[in-house]
Amino acid sequence: MSGTFVGMPAFPKAAHEAVQNVTLRRNLRHATHTIRDKRAVAVAELDDWDQLREAGKQIKDHTLSRLDHYLVQLEESVTAAGGTVHWAADADEANRIVADLVKATGESEVVKVKSMATQEIGLNEALEAEGIAAYETDLAELIVQLGKDRPSHILVPAIHRNREEIRDIFRSEMSAWGRPAPDNLTDSPAELAEAARLHLREKFLRAKVGISGANFMVAETGTLVVVESEGNGRMCLTLPETLISVVGIEKVVPTWQDLEVFLQTLPRSSTAERMNPYTSMWTGTTEADGPKTFHLVLLDNGRTATLADEVGRQALRCIRCSACLNVCPVYERAGGHAYGSVYPGPIGAILTPQLRGTQSEVDASLPYASSLCGACYDVCPVAIDIPEVLVHLREQVADQGGKGHRLEKVAIKAATWVLDNPAVLAVGERVAAKTRKLHPRKIPGPGASQWTNSRDLPEMPAEPFRDWWKKNRT
Numbered sequence: 001m002s003g004t005f006v007g008m009p010a011f012p013k014a015a016h017e018a019v020q021n022v023t024l025r026r027n028l029r030h031a032t033h034t035i036r037d038k039r040a041v042a043v044a045e046l047d048d049w050d051q052l053r054e055a056g057k058q059i060k061d062h063t064l065s066r067l068d069h070y071l072v073q074l075e076e077s078v079t080a081a082g083g084t085v086h087w088a089a090d091a092d093e094a095n096r097i098v099a100d101l102v103k104a105t106g107e108s109e110v111v112k113v114k115s116m117a118t119q120e121i122g123l124n125e126a127l128e129a130e131g132i133a134a135y136e137t138d139l140a141e142l143i144v145q146l147g148k149d150r151p152s153h154i155l156v157p158a159i160h161r162n163r164e165e166i167r168d169i170f171r172s173e174m175s176a177w178g179r180p181a182p183d184n185l186t187d188s189p190a191e192l193a194e195a196a197r198l199h200l201r202e203k204f205l206r207a208k209v210g211i212s213g214a215n216f217m218v219a220e221t222g223t224l225v226v227v228e229s230e231g232n233g234r235m236c237l238t239l240p241e242t243l244i245s246v247v248g249i250e251k252v253v254p255t256w257q258d259l260e261v262f263l264q265t266l267p268r269s270s271t272a273e274r275m276n277p278y279t280s281m282w283t284g285t286t287e288a289d290g291p292k293t294f295h296l297v298l299l300d301n302g303r304t305a306t307l308a309d310e311v312g313r314q315a316l317r318c319i320r321c322s323a324c325l326n327v328c329p330v331y332e333r334a335g336g337h338a339y340g341s342v343y344p345g346p347i348g349a350i351l352t353p354q355l356r357g358t359q360s361e362v363d364a365s366l367p368y369a370s371s372l373c374g375a376c377y378d379v380c381p382v383a384i385d386i387p388e389v390l391v392h393l394r395e396q397v398a399d400q401g402g403k404g405h406r407l408e409k410v411a412i413k414a415a416t417w418v419l420d421n422p423a424v425l426a427v428g429e430r431v432a433a434k435t436r437k438l439h440p441r442k443i444p445g446p447g448a449s450q451w452t453n454s455r456d457l458p459e460m461p462a463e464p465f466r467d468w469w470k471k472n473r474t
């Protein structure tokens, strides 16, 4: 995945620092509560929400079970419609393909519509290294790019910024990237949007190459779909002469009709809208309309490894609606940066360690970034059982070893031996009862003391239960 987040500390440390930031917590609480309340209303409007959710789950599971077949079908459909398909095994290969395609056009700048896949592979940085400037055109992505920041939410990447901060970023940074912000720019949403619109418009009109992701790819027709709310996607997808789409292989669906389900569940789960303001679909190239050249880069980058895991593969059903982030008590307090990848929140806690593996300290910490309350599962429109995958990944991390886990294993082994030997258990209980006045109220040691810092150790009774039972009931 992207090098963008390299150097981030493991989740507990990053979260500890993030929760000290009062402005961040206030911004996040306000934004997530607003979106989650609206989503609940939008979902409640549909009597058949549960059936739609089940249909979405089944379509995705079926597609994943025959992914090889549908990807080949997609390639044939895209090729027949005039597009060119490229296969990228990892981030480096995808970046190389895209950079070569852009260089072949002779251009040195591209416009982009928000794409998690290109963030995942660090495409902007790779293009920059080749002397190609990539301009983000989604408002929130623009804020992140101008602020030399990192996205912290799937849908609202600048959710950690408030209006005053955005005004300051526009005032100080826009001029270095193109049309400057007006001198008297205030923090009114209308003025901020207008400044962004004017700044971006000159880029849309000049750009010869557009880069996108896609929310869905239809195997039977070779159609790609992007849903968005600002119209910047429509501009990126239609104005440039060359369009390059970088899409994860799990985004394919078999038929056009399958979109019926997702185009209902995605907008209600993400922006709490009945339908997206802009739903753009394109199939290859069309004479005298839209880009003359279309390239589709199909990205693996850890997805087939994820598919091989029977429990973990359900993460590939994700349609990136971000509903799980907005209900997560951990995300609400820690914010998105603490997750150390472009996929924050509950989905990031299960997707990132599968795409990247759990060898690094950051990735091994992610399955623990959850209270396992289950709110994420309840709202997920494709019924991903995130708590189940979290526990599964914790098991993998524990099996990997590490200091804390080795001690834990020794303790569990000792407990198993004692519980398997009733006589030993009885002696142990009596000794513990006799010495109970001497028991510490907190367990010493770096790991265990954290546990007892916020919890009371239960008090040992004066008499073990089995002795009391003998005396009173036999």
Ligand code: SF4
Residues within 6 Å of the ligand: 269, 317, 318, 319, 320, 321, 322, 323, 324, 325, 347, 376, 379, 380, 381, 382, 383, 384
């Ligand atoms: S895991 Fe489910 S709720 Fe979370 S972003 Fe993906 S589809 Fe949405």
